[in-house]
Amino acid sequence: MRKLISMVVISAFILAGLSTPVWSVDQTIQVKVDGMNCDMCPPAVSKALKGVEGVKSAEVSLKDGKAVVVAGEGVKTEDLIKAVEASGHFKAQIIE
Numbered sequence: 001m002r003k004l005i006s007m008v009v010i011s012a013f014i015l016a017g018l019s020t021p022v023w024s025v026d027q028t029i030q031v032k033v034d035g036m037n038c039d040m041c042p043p044a045v046s047k048a049l050k051g052v053e054g055v056k057s058a059e060v061s062l063k064d065g066k067a068v069v070v071a072g073e074g075v076k077t078e079d080l081i082k083a084v085e086a087s088g089h090f091k092a093q094i095i096e
Helices: 001-017 042-048 078-084
Strands: 026-034 054-061 066-072 091-095
Touching: 026 042, 026 078, 042 054, 042 066, 042 078, 066 078, 078 091
Parallel strands: none
Antiparallel strands: 026 066, 026 091, 054 066
16 A cells, blocks of 8 residues: 555656655745835735745735735845836835
């Protein structure tokens, strides 16, 4: 039985074409967002950030004036800044 399970698991990996590891390291990035002044701003910023390839989540706070982004390791911070600034009259910078 154990041998059969091992064969099924190995076959699944082969069929899925997984030549790279299944896991990846996520990064949490904080973005300061200036120019948000109404309740419509956070959803616009969130949508823009989630549109960046590799972004898994984006929580935006009007009160704190920032976004917390969870993204795959290949996401570039410059792409996040560009997305925020292209979504409205916002100015963005990464919080170190």
